[in-house]
Amino acid sequence: MSSLITLNKDYNIKVSSNINNYLNPDYVYIPILKDYKLLVKNKEIVRKEQVILINKENTITCPISGVVVGMTDCVLYNGIKSRCLVIENDFKERMFKRNASRKTLNNISFEELLEIMKNKHVYNDNNESLYDLFKEKVNTNTLIINCVEDEPYIVSEEFEARTYINEILEMISALMGILNIKNAKLVFKNIDRDNIECYNNVLGTYPNIKVVLVPDLYLLGKRNLLLKHLSIDSNKVLHLNIHDIYKLYNIIKRNRSISEKLITVSGDGVINPQVFNVKIGTNIGDLVKDNIKLKDGVSCISNGLMAGTIVDYKKLIVTENLQGIVFTKIKECNEIKCIKCGKCSEICPMNINPEEILHSDESKNREKCINCGLCNYICPSYIDLCGKVRGEDHE
């Protein structure tokens, strides 16, 4: 496997250390995804956390209370257009009666945990069912909590880690008890000073939870590459992201579904980069209009410069998969003929040789591609290898 690299990023781009709340949008937009059944009608009054879309495996709840006022076209984090349900906010946050929050997480049994995971259809950031994962990983040695953010200038998970530090530690400790795991390791980048300091200050009361530092290398946020870097056998550990832990805390302890999310708005095209706590379904155009000063001629890239996509931010809406948006001036670069430097195959973490794939119809290796963008990043000829490997451009 290739060795991971540090990206050529501008370390001077800093995000304000405070989280700004943007929790009262006039409207929220809920994408009506394929295979989902819509459970509400136009003009219907909806409550917060009411299930409004459902399919066989999942449910989608309303992040606010208000009235359904129609449908419109919006853009998702991956640039795909989607029909969205528009809900007008009544700012009352009315909810149906629900079970109260738990006082403690300590008395939950393994069976109870599995039941919650099954009933609430909880998935981790890698889109794996936590029900299956917990069932398989009970009694493993170690719990690894990955707090490494790969994308340059996006810091939502780092902020989440320190904003909800008590909730996160409580959940980790409870999970260790329920799943009979002896040790937990919180993995941070060695440049993430704020989190390292915060966690080191409080970990004295959690002797089995340790902080592990890793260098600022791209792709350590990915499970397999992190475990490989730490020389840990993936069969012997349970790996979760910090966001998964906070999600579990909300679902298990607060008995709530996720209706808010931290979103980073940054990049060299933003005068005041910030992290916002927003309602799921918020229109990024509204958020930017009210809070962000942009430089002229910048483009918006959702989910980061490496693996992200250029989007029209005025139509972009916040979904669970959106981590942040980066504004930057896109440089015009001319693609030239391949100069056979071999760097793309040297750098690919999945051992694919993109340059060879350009000349072949082979499909086995194409499927291995994780769309990390490293081949395009390194290619001195500016060839869209990533697109070609994934067949986006393949005849």
Add this chain to the structure above:
Amino acid sequence: MNKPYLHHEIDYKKIILDYLVVLIPLIIYGLYKNGVVLYKEGYISLIKVIYPVLYPLLGGLIGYFINYIFTKKKELNYNMLYGIIIGMTVSFNLNIFIFIIILSLILGACQLFEIKFDFNKMCLIRLLTVIALLVLNKYSYANPLELSDKYSYSYFDVLFGRGVSGICISNTFISILAYIYLSFNNFYKKDIPLMIIATYTICGLIYFAISNEYKPLLNELTTGTLVFASVFIATDSINSPYKKYSKILYSVLIGLLSFLFTRLINSHEGIYLAILLVSFIINFTKINVFNKIRQKN
């Protein structure tokens, strides 16, 4: 710009720029040796002093314009770099118009037909200039001063540029410094020149062991052609392999063949012919391999 919207600090323009930076000292030395010195000794007129700069300059301009005509892009490009490098390697006695015609025709034809079957164009263009010199009965790399045999030089002098070679490439010492500089660029195939020169030296040591007379080998290693061609021409990224074993094979073959051609023809053409031949072989085998993969699928 394609996704991702962040790029490594090195791109093709930076690679070309690095080459240009290290070529300048060689051109300046060429100007001194084949221009200023000859003028001072009364061998050439004042106007001819600039010839060592004129060949690479014209070569670069022709490459630049050919690229512009076909791509409409005003930027550093490989044709321009090829033009400069070829301009530096030609004989002092080559007619400048013949140089312009051959360079324009070959670079233009390659662009026009977008030749799929690649080969080292620099070596081909050089070969054609050599043929032109032979036809015109002007084949020699020595300048008038060198022809006069007025001075004799030690190997040390030759290493520092006093040997007979292409118009701007006689200074082996500067070529070695250029190699060291380029080696810091991760995109430069730095092992190729080392392996070529090592193979060549080993062949020489074995061959000359019979006569126990190593002067020709020392001469070939210091005159400039071998080192310059290994550092700048054999490493032409587009026509050299990047996989470890292919690179070894490529370099060893060039080392062996250039030694052979040097013995059969002469030291000025040996390495260029070897590079041209090996780049043909490499591209030919690659096409066959790909065809086989396709057929299998």
